[in-house]
Amino acid sequence: MTLLDLVRHRKSVRNFLDRPVEREKIMMCLEAARLAPSACNSQPWRFIVVDDGQLKNRLCQAAFSGIYSMNSFCKMAPVMVAVISEKGKFLARIGSMFRGTKFYLIDIGIACEHFVLQAEELGLGTCWIGWFNERAVKSVLNIPQEKKIDILIALGYYDREKLGPDHGRKPIDKMASFNSY
Numbered sequence: 001m002t003l004l005d006l007v008r009h010r011k012s013v014r015n016f017l018d019r020p021v022e023r024e025k026i027m028m029c030l031e032a033a034r035l036a037p038s039a040c041n042s043q044p045w046r047f048i049v050v051d052d053g054q055l056k057n058r059l060c061q062a063a064f065s066g067i068y069s070m071n072s073f074c075k076m077a078p079v080m081v082a083v084i085s086e087k088g089k090f091l092a093r094i095g096s097m098f099r100g101t102k103f104y105l106i107d108i109g110i111a112c113e114h115f116v117l118q119a120e121e122l123g124l125g126t127c128w129i130g131w132f133n134e135r136a137v138k139s140v141l142n143i144p145q146e147k148k149i150d151i152l153i154a155l156g157y158y159d160r161e162k163l164g165p166d167h168g169r170k171p172i173d174k175m176a177s178f179n180s181y
């Protein structure tokens with residue numbers, strides 16, 4: 001598959017199979033994330049992989065109750081990953097402040113996308129999850145309260161037949177132009 005094929009193939013998965021994910025494959029996803037570029041090579045991220053079934057159930061129970069229950073489909077996912085932002089390098093933080101751009105969030109976005117694309121190549125589905133009870137997740141995973149969990153990723157094998165329709169993206173002429181805004 002070319003990279004473009006892979007990107008076209010990836011869709012958010014909200015329907016997972018009851019099948020464990022091999023550690024070896026998770027390690028490949030982490031390796032892809034590890035090699036992501038970041039401002040000043042700051043690497044301001046930490047991935048906590050939850051593949052222990054009981055802990056994962058506790059995590060999902062905590063993360064997706066009440067107003068967060070729209071994401072309870074994650075309970076089907078055999079693996080959940082919590083992505084935490086760590087303090088970046090001084091230079092990256094200064095640059096970020098002067099530019100008024102949160103470089104660390106860009107960095108984490110790239111690392112997570114490396115992760116999900118590697119997963120896709122391995123036949124694994126993912127869904128980025130931004131809507132969850134962060135305080136409850138921290139408590140289950142012993143993450144200090146002062147840390148920030150920017151995103152969760154649900155990971156697992158899936159049934160491609162059950163995926164939604166097309167990507168529904170804007171056409172290229174609505175999102176890009178050459179030589180002028």
Ligand SMILES: Cc1cc2nc3c(=O)[nH]c(=O)nc-3n(C[C@H](O)[C@H](O)[C@H](O)COP(=O)(O)O)c2cc1C
Pocket residue numbers: 010011012013014071127128129130131132151167
């Ligand atoms: C930062 C971010 C947060 C997201 N949060 C959620 C979420 O909480 N629940 C969910 O079902 N999908 C979530 N998604 C998935 C998007 O809804 C999905 O990527 C988008 O609709 C495009 O669909 P596709 O991924 O199938 O191409 C999130 C995606 C991103 C990038």
